[in-house]
Amino acid sequence: MNIAAVRKFGSFFTIFVGYMKKVILILLLAAAGQMALAQESQKTPEQREKEFYEAIEAQVNRLTEQLELSDWQVFYVDSILTHDYRAMQDEFTTMSAAKYANSDLFYDVQDKWMEKMYQAMHKVFDEEQWAKYLKGGAAREKKQRDKRAAKKGRL
Numbered sequence: 001m002n003i004a005a006v007r008k009f010g011s012f013f014t015i016f017v018g019y020m021k022k023v024i025l026i027l028l029l030a031a032a033g034q035m036a037l038a039q040e041s042q043k044t045p046e047q048r049e050k051e052f053y054e055a056i057e058a059q060v061n062r063l064t065e066q067l068e069l070s071d072w073q074v075f076y077v078d079s080i081l082t083h084d085y086r087a088m089q090d091e092f093t094t095m096s097a098a099k100y101a102n103s104d105l106f107y108d109v110q111d112k113w114m115e116k117m118y119q120a121m122h123k124v125f126d127e128e129q130w131a132k133y134l135k136g137g138a139a140r141e142k143k144q145r146d147k148r149a150a151k152k153g154r155l
Contacts, residue, residue, distance in 0.1 A: 066136060077121065088113035
């Protein structure tokens with residue numbers, strides 16, 4: 001065997017191994033995704049409900065800590081998040097049941113409810129809290145929502 005043939009084979013082998021690594025990674029990620037979906041579908045409605053309220057509680061606690069909310073503000077933030085996330089979840093469920101396949105429609109629903117939460121929070125927070133809230137990521141999310149709306153010609 002000459003050196004040129006060995007180099008050619010080595011190059012082919014390197015490319016093949018790299019390709020196989022990618023295939024194996026994709027297969028592992030797909031399997032992990034399937035396992036996650038299977039675990040999610042095995043949850044009882046009570047477990048899903050509990051996780052829903054735990055997620056809201058975690059977000060309320062984070063905002064309370066970051067923004068130093070008073071008791072009445074905590075009440076309103078909790079109420080806003082609970083209502084709006086539940087309404088968004090209900091719309092998603094309705095759309096899924098109706099077999100909507102266009103992901104843009106789901107983003108539209110999410111943007112609608114996130115905008116409602118944004119506007120409601122603005123009414124609850126004072127100036128200093130609002131500035132911290134915006135710096136905490138709300139301004140970036142608002143900008144992204146506005147950008148998507150402008151792209152669709154609705155702004």
